[in-house]
Amino acid sequence: MNMMTNHAALAASATRVPEFGRKDGNGGGDDKTLEQLQKELGETLGSVKQFADEFRTKTAAGDKISEDAKEKADKALSELGGLRGEITELSQKLAQQKRGGGDEEPQLKSLGHEIVHNDEFKTYMEGGAKGTIGFSVKAVTSASGSAGNLIVPERQSEIIGIPRMQLRVxxxxxxxxxxxxxxxxxxxxxxxxxxxxxxxxxxxxxxxxxxxxxxxxxxxxxxxxxxxxxxxxxxxxxxxxxxxxxxxxxxxxxxxxxxxxxxxxxxxxxxxxxxxxxxxxxxxxxxxxxxxxxxxxxxxxxxxxxxxxxxxxxxxxxxxxxxxxxxxxxxxxxxxxxxxxxxxxxxxxxxxxxxxxxxxxxxxxxxxxxxxxxxxxxxxxxxxxxxxxxxxxxxxxxxxxxxxxxxxxxxxxxxxx
The missing domain is CATH 3.30.2400.10 (Major capsid protein gp5)
Structure with a gap:
């Protein structure tokens, strides 16, 4: 029973580890997606355009623009600036998450996240957490098949030539x-x-x-x-x-x-x-x-x-x-x-x-x-x-x-x- 409790606690604590690009879980909820921000940006741009057309028409007719309309326009412009900032921040985060390109955009995940989503760990928990389970991390060495292709000899930029005779005739x-x-x-x-x-x-x-x-x-x-x-x-x-x-x-x-x-x-x-x-x-x-x-x-x-x-x-x-x-x-x-x-x-x-x-x-x-x-x-x-x-x-x-x-x-x- 204690072993079951310990592994459950491990799973619970692991899921609380924040992932890169996510909020800290203190009431903030998930970040908006890029699609959501782009949709909101389009709606806000439409509102700003509408206010601009309205102001242009009233100015041409000599009508006075109400204070309420001015406040709504200021609010729309403020929201527009905020949305652009959020889109820029999200784009930077997505660029940092990329590792070598590809269709998927991988995230940097914690060790706890990797454990609780491991297939062997799921099978172990479904079986009642009986016995002992171990996880191994593959050693990174200079041997072939490991990190050998990643280890590159340091090359000195100077090319050593044969000594030359001093010529002054x-x-x-x-x-x-x-x-x-x-x-x-x-x-x-x-x-x-x-x-x-x-x-x-x-x-x-x-x-x-x-x-x-x-x-x-x-x-x-x-x-x-x-x-x-x-x-x-x-x-x-x-x-x-x-x-x-x-x-x-x-x-x-x-x-x-x-x-x-x-x-x-x-x-x-x-x-x-x-x-x-x-x-x-x-x-x-x-x-x-x-x-x-x-x-x-x-x-x-x-x-x-x-x-x-x-x-x-x-x-x-x-x-x-x-x-x-x-x-x-x-x-x-x-x-x-x-x-x-x-x-x-x-x-x-x-x-x-x-x-x-x-x-x-x-x-x-x-x-x-x-x-x-x-x-x-x-x-x-x-x-x-x-x-x-x-x-x-x-x-x-x-x-x-x-x-x-x-x-x-x-x-x-x-x-x-």
Whole structure:
């Protein structure tokens, strides 16, 4: 009997738990339905319209509107505002009750409500509430068939790429642009300077200068890659990452061309290729690499140019930075400093493209100029071969430029000691 009473009490208490969107049961009754509110709204709108027509007619006829009519109109307008508020509130509640759409609008129900409406509980109560009944809640785990499909790995937005070499060879040169497929310029090939003091009425000395017309063709540097449309759409950073990778690839190839291009085929005629061969202007006993680079700067200076930089292999520059004195102190480097690479007062461009045993020094901005015909362009298309039917995209990047080395004598190249 006690068990029967306890379960009955449980059922009674459970039914008293308010459901979401219902009144609290303290004399308020159920909420009006949306259909009821819409019906009342229509009736009230009709009353307001009727009052408006009546007022318009009496105003046109010059008749006075009674105070009673005014009060009824005010009441109708007040009811109209209240009904609109109720409809808005009910619409918000219905929207909150929806879970994933569908024809039905589920409600959030209490645990007690779920128990008393459970078929097993109803059968247990109809049988006299004899014995014990239990309810189990299915465990939510990461196993298949449970919540496994709901557990999504956290994805970090950053895409980790391969480290990139710092490219700065272009920065040493004078920038320019062209609208043609080649750039012609006059390059001085000989200079005989006979300038000297001259007596009055005497014959002035003649100097000799020779130029040659040189053509620097515009070259195209390009590459492409394939990627699926799904990867492009599903990974937020993929498009920008791919764009960056393709641009880096062009810059990397450009760096090699500007330095070592041999001018054959579609290659640029590069700086190192056209530079003057190093020849020590003076002899230095026990010369080191550091001495050699200073002598190369001197060679540029003796050719009447002001050197403004040098290019070394990364390993060669690291070897110079690690040079120590007899006490073990660094001569050129300060491990705690953040200063950029500088040697003999000139900036050092450290790049693998020049080759481990080579160096290049000179007055770069005076010696050469880049003419960009087309800035780096990255284009995406599904109209390449069978891309459309395979849902693939071809991403292509290219740039066009010409390199004019006007003064090869302002550049000195050589092999490091």
């Amino acid at each position: 272009r920065d040493l040169l004078t920038p320019g642009r062209t609208n043609s497929n080649s750039v012609e310029f006059a390059k001085q090939t000989a200079r005989t300077n006979n300038a000297a003091p001259v007596a009055e009425t005497a014959l002035k000395p003649e100097s000799d200068y020779t130029w040659a017309l040189v053509n620097a063709p515009v070259r195209t540097i390009a590459h492409w890659t394939l990627i699926s449309r799904q990867a492009m759409d599903d990974i937020p950073q993929m498009e920008s990452t791919l764009d960056g990778e393709l641009r880096f690839g062009l810059d990397d190839a450009e760096d090699a061309q500007l330095l070592l291009g041999d001018g054959t085929g579609q290659n640029v005629n590069g700086l190192y290729t056209q530079a003057t061969t190093y020849s020590a202007p003076i002899a230095i006993a026990g010369a080191t690499r550091i001495d050699q680079l200073r002598l190369a700067l001197l060679q540029v200076e003796l050719a009447d140019y002001a050197p403004d930089g040098m290019v070394l292999h990364s390993a060669a520059w690291a070897g110079i930075e690690l040079t120590k004195d007899a006490a073990g102190g660094y001569i050129f480097a300060n491990p705690q400093a953040i200063a950029g690479p500088v040697l003999w007062g000139r900036p050092v461009v450290s790049t693998k493209r020049i080759g481990s045993g080579n160096f290049l020094v000179g007055a770069f901005k005076l010696a050469a100029q880049i003419f960009d015909r087309m800035d780096t362009e990255v284009r995406i298309s599904d109209q390449d071969r069978d891309n459309f039917v395979k849902n693939m995209l071809t991403v292509r990047a290219e740039k066009r430029l010409a390199l004019a080395v006007r003064r090869p004598g302002a550049l000195v190249r050589g092999a490091l000691l």
